[in-house]
Amino acid sequence: MYLNLKNDESFLYEKIYKALKEKIINGDIMAYDKLPSIRNLSKDINVSVNTIKKAYYKLEEEGYVEAEDKSGFYVKKIDDLIVLDKRENFKESDYIKVYKYDFGISGVDYENFPYKIMQKYMKEAIDKKDIKILDKGSFKGYKPLRAAISTYLKSARNIDISYSNIIISSSTEHLFTLVKMLLNDQSLYAFENPGYAFGNKFFTFDLENPIPLDMDKDGVRIDKISDFKSICVFVTPFHQFPMGTVMSIQRRVELLNWASKSENRYIIEDDYDCEFKFRGFPIESLKSMDKNSDVIYFGSFSKLLAPSLRISYMVLPDKLLKKYEENFKDLSNTVSNFLQKALASFIESGEFEKHINRMKNIYYKKFELIVRKIGEINEIKFISKPNSLILPIEIDESVDIGKFMSLLEKNSIRIIPLSRFLFNKKSSLDCFFILGFANLSEKEIIEGFEIIKDIISKSKKNRI
Numbered sequence: 001m002y003l004n005l006k007n008d009e010s011f012l013y014e015k016i017y018k019a020l021k022e023k024i025i026n027g028d029i030m031a032y033d034k035l036p037s038i039r040n041l042s043k044d045i046n047v048s049v050n051t052i053k054k055a056y057y058k059l060e061e062e063g064y065v066e067a068e069d070k071s072g073f074y075v076k077k078i079d080d081l082i083v084l085d086k087r088e089n090f091k092e093s094d095y096i097k098v099y100k101y102d103f104g105i106s107g108v109d110y111e112n113f114p115y116k117i118m119q120k121y122m123k124e125a126i127d128k129k130d131i132k133i134l135d136k137g138s139f140k141g142y143k144p145l146r147a148a149i150s151t152y153l154k155s156a157r158n159i160d161i162s163y164s165n166i167i168i169s170s171s172t173e174h175l176f177t178l179v180k181m182l183l184n185d186q187s188l189y190a191f192e193n194p195g196y197a198f199g200n201k202f203f204t205f206d207l208e209n210p211i212p213l214d215m216d217k218d219g220v221r222i223d224k225i226s227d228f229k230s231i232c233v234f235v236t237p238f239h240q241f242p243m244g245t246v247m248s249i250q251r252r253v254e255l256l257n258w259a260s261k262s263e264n265r266y267i268i269e270d271d272y273d274c275e276f277k278f279r280g281f282p283i284e285s286l287k288s289m290d291k292n293s294d295v296i297y298f299g300s301f302s303k304l305l306a307p308s309l310r311i312s313y314m315v316l317p318d319k320l321l322k323k324y325e326e327n328f329k330d331l332s333n334t335v336s337n338f339l340q341k342a343l344a345s346f347i348e349s350g351e352f353e354k355h356i357n358r359m360k361n362i363y364y365k366k367f368e369l370i371v372r373k374i375g376e377i378n379e380i381k382f383i384s385k386p387n388s389l390i391l392p393i394e395i396d397e398s399v400d401i402g403k404f405m406s407l408l409e410k411n412s413i414r415i416i417p418l419s420r421f422l423f424n425k426k427s428s429l430d431c432f433f434i435l436g437f438a439n440l441s442e443k444e445i446i447e448g449f450e451i452i453k454d455i456i457s458k459s460k461k462n463r464i
Contacts, residue, residue: 001036001041001044001045002044003016003019003020003023003045004019005019005045006018006019012047012051013051013052013054013055013058014055014058016045016047016051016052016055017054017055017058017059020035020055020059020064021059021062021064024059024064024065024075024078029075030075031075031076031077031078032074032075032077033074033075034071034072034073034074034075035056035065035072035073035074035075037072038052038053038056056073059073060073063076063078064076064078099412099413099414100411100412100413100444101411101412101413101414101440101444101447101448101451102414102439102440103413103414103415103416103435103436103437103440103448104414104415104416104436104439105242105390105416105434105436106302106307106436106439107307107436107438107439108302108303108305108306108307108359108438108439109359109362109363109438109439110306110439111441112358112359112362113305113306114305114346114351114355117346117351117355118342118346121341121342121343121345121346121349122338122339122342124342124345125337125338125339125341125342125345126338130341133337133338133341134337135337136332136333137332137333137337137340138333139328139329139330139331139332139333140164140166140167140168140333141166141167141168141169141313141333141335141340142168142333142335142337142340142341142344143163144341144344144348145168145340145341145343145344145347146163146164146166146168146313147163147344148343148344148347148348149163149166149299149313149347150162150163150166151347152347152352153297153299153315156274156275157271157274157282157285157287157288158284158285158288159285159287159288159297159315160288161287161315164321165315165316165317165318165321166313166314166315166316167313167314167315167316167324168311168312168313168333168335168340169312169313169314169333169334169335170310170311170312170334170335171300171310171312171334172270172272172298172300172312173200173202173203174312174334175298175312175313175314176202176203176234176268178314178324178328179232179266179268179296179314179320182316182320182323182324183230183232183264183266183320184230184264186230186264187230187231187232187264188209188211188225188228188230188231188232189204189207189210189211189231189232189233189234190210190211190212190213190224190225190231190232190233190234191203191204191210191211191212191213191233191234191423192213192215192220192234192235192236192240192241193212193213193214193215193422193423194215194242194243194418194419194421194422194423195212195234195236195240195241195242195421196236196241196242196270196272196421197210197234198210198212198421198422198423199242199420199421203234210423211224211225211231212423212424213225213233215240215243215245217245217248218245218247218248218250218251219235219237219240219245219246219247219248219251219252220233220235220237220240220247220251220255222254222255222258225258226258228265229262229264229265230262230264230265231264231265231266232265232266232267232268232296233255233259233265233266233267233268234268234270235247235255235267235268235269235270235286236269236270236271236272237252237269237283237285237286238271238272238273238274238277238282238283238285239272239273239274239277239387239388239390241270241272241390241421242390242392242416242418242421242434243383243384243392244382244383244384244385244386244387244388244390244391244392245384246283246387247283249283249284252284252286252289253289255267255286256286256289256290256291256292256294256295259292259294259295260292260294263319265294266294266295266296266317266320267286267294267295267296268295268296268298269285269286269287269295269296269297269298270298271285271287271297271298271299272298272300272303273303273388273389273390275303275304275356275360276303276359276360276363276388276389277387277388278363278364278367278386278387278388279385279387285297287315290317293317293318293319294317295317296314296315296316296317296320297314297315298312298313298314299312299313299314299315300312300313301343303389303438304352304355304356304359305343305355309339309343310334310335311335311339311340311343363389363438365442366437366438366440366442366445367386367389367437369442369445369446370391370435370437370445370449371386371391373445373446373449374391374393374449376449376453377449377452377453377456378396379395379396379398379399379456380393380394380395380396380456381393381394381396382394383432389436389437389438390434390435390436391434391435391436391437392418392432392433392434392435393432393433393434393435394431394432394433395431395432395433395456396431397431398460398461398462399431399456399459399460399461400459400460400461401430401431401459403458403459404455404456404459405417407455407458407459408452408455411451411455413448413451413452413455415433415434415435416433416434416435416436417430417432417433418432418433418434419432
């Protein structure tokens with residue numbers, strides 16, 4: 001028998017096995033046919049008897065052939081696999097366009113990441129004396145990191161909470177999934193509109209009726225959900241994303257009082273950029289005002305250090321914590337123990353606080369620069385008072401927005417339409433955008449806005 005053996009790096013018996021399997025699948029060797037004897041095939045292709053035996057035994061093990069005593073190996077009857085054409089006109093692509101001037105909302109100042117310090121703590125995290133670091137780890141996360149976060153929250157946000165209430169995860173999205181599993185099946189979910197959840201389909205794709213909540217100058221309005229008993233509201237009170245609104249003290253009290261009136265009402269507070277407020281004093285967090293354990297607090301290190309760290313955390317109220325401990329003990333934590341240990345050391349050493357203070361100064365210089373550059377363009381104004389790493393802006397109606405966006409793309413400039421974060425994407429807010437600047441250098445900001453100024457001029461509706 002002739003066998004077409006592949007010229008690859010696999011073992012010889014595997015090559016023979018693959019060649020015979022291919023003949024069986026293609027019908028060159030029919031069902032119930034007898035294979036050549038081991039001795040004869042070994043002579044035909046000039047290999048050892050043991051090699052042929054291994055190939056035959058592998059075919060037998062996988063069910064292609066069966067051995068009959070004192071007779072040999074016979075091909076088994078195998079039904080054809082039914083193949084239905086369910087292909088859709090979908091082309092998967094990992095391509096992500098890189099912009100020369102990316103005023104997007106993600107990213108940090110990569111030049112000023114504390115590389116050497118983090119390298120030190122990463123190296124120290126891999127310690128033969130600490131054999132526990134090789135284990136699966138706690139379903140809540142690395143205990144020293146949770147303790148360090150607890151201390152940090154008390155100092156930075158006046159949130160006095162035990163480390164046992166803190167759960168470490170790889171992302172806000174994963175934390176939200178855990179919350180949905182903890183709440184009852186009848187729970188509804190409401191989100192700020194516009195808001196981050198409506199720009200990230202992960203939050204709402206499995207929700208039958210996500211509830212959009214309108215915004216006003218005091219923050220999110222809750223009159224629409226005043227009568228719902230089992231509901232969770234996702235808010236960004238410190239610096240509403242993307243409008244930049246700071247939730248007033250009166251609205252925060254209203255929200256907390258509303259939640260306290262039913263045991264199945266919860267508030268998720270996403271405190272995503274509380275460290276980088278450039279004007280005025282930090283406002284009190286909802287969690288620090290929470291006297292009835294109705295607030296689930298979300299925090300992340302994506303803006304503080306780098307998105308690639310993939311370390312977020314939440315603070316669970318006692319009632320939900322008990323349910324989490326009872327049901328999720330077998331859950332594997334989604335963040336490496338090594339990374340959690342390194343971050344814990346970074347915080348405990350005081351280097352984390354130094355890094356935040358340094359980044360505040362760096363970002364503030366960029367913030368002042370971008371505010372000044374926007375002030376030089378009459379056709380651009382701020383929607384709300386600028387005060388953070390993300391700035392909401394409005395383009396004057398004298399500008400042709402379609403042409404403006406086309407020229408931005410042509411000049412490799414990225415800014416994000418605010419409409420992306422609306423519940424109803426067809427809303428007439430095409431002239432509203434949000435700008436980020438953390439990942440850009442001062443030189444890039446200046447160059448980018450010189451181009452934007454020129455694009456604005458070329459996009460005027462009455463331009464001849």
